[in-house]
Amino acid sequence: MSIDDLRLTMKDILSKSRYLHVISTEEVSVDLAFIHGCDIEKARIAGVLHDCAKYLTNAELIEECKKYSLPITEAEAKSSQLLHAKVGAAHAEHLYNIKDEEILTAITYHTTGRPNMTLLEKITFTADYIEPNRKVIPRIDEIRKAAFDNLDYAIYLILENTIDYLKSTNSVMDDKTEMTYEYYKGIIQAV
Numbered sequence: 001m002s003i004d005d006l007r008l009t010m011k012d013i014l015s016k017s018r019y020l021h022v023i024s025t026e027e028v029s030v031d032l033a034f035i036h037g038c039d040i041e042k043a044r045i046a047g048v049l050h051d052c053a054k055y056l057t058n059a060e061l062i063e064e065c066k067k068y069s070l071p072i073t074e075a076e077a078k079s080s081q082l083l084h085a086k087v088g089a090a091h092a093e094h095l096y097n098i099k100d101e102e103i104l105t106a107i108t109y110h111t112t113g114r115p116n117m118t119l120l121e122k123i124t125f126t127a128d129y130i131e132p133n134r135k136v137i138p139r140i141d142e143i144r145k146a147a148f149d150n151l152d153y154a155i156y157l158i159l160e161n162t163i164d165y166l167k168s169t170n171s172v173m174d175d176k177t178e179m180t181y182e183y184y185k186g187i188i189q190a191v
């Protein structure tokens with residue numbers, strides 16, 4: 001499928017606001033790839049497809065996990081929307097024929113991150129958070145600036161915000177979010 005066809009498919013299956021978020025994430029991913037020396041086409045595809053399973057209901061996400069034999073963590077069982085990331089990677093591979101492992105892991109880890117992310121994973125994770133259609137986010141100007149100057153610092157700030165938000169709303173947090181935060185905090189402190 002060409003990138004245009006992938007975009008058209010996303011336009012068909014996602015809500016209008018989600019589609020706008022996706023194409024903005026694509027654009028920011030391309031900018032970040034250019035600045036940080038990552039493969040631009042891979043960043044583009046990961047940006048377009050990162051939320052390709054976001055339209056599914058909780059029950060459908062669980063069903064898709066069974067279909068593709070994807071393990072469900074305790075946090076994912078409690079908060080099934082977390083599953084849109086790994087189901088999205090499975091759909092990218094099986095429905096949209098993306099075989100590139102780097103693109104697939106960028107989709108898998110776009111919500112929680114993971115320690116020691118690849119450059120493409122960092123870019124998708126960050127672009128998803130800083131794209132201009134997002135609602136008001138604390139310290140967003142600082143995070144946007146860091147995304148272009150120091151990606152690890154941007155990731156640290158994003159996770160700090162995410163954890164604060166999840167705690168303040170009493171939401172379920174995936175262990176990986178906390179692990180990733182500790183990992184990037186260590187990197188920032190070591191500099």
Ligand SMILES: [Fe+2]
Nearest residue numbers: 050051110111
């Ligand atoms: Fe997402």
Ligand SMILES: [Fe+2]
Nearest residue numbers: 021050051128
């Ligand atoms: Fe997203």
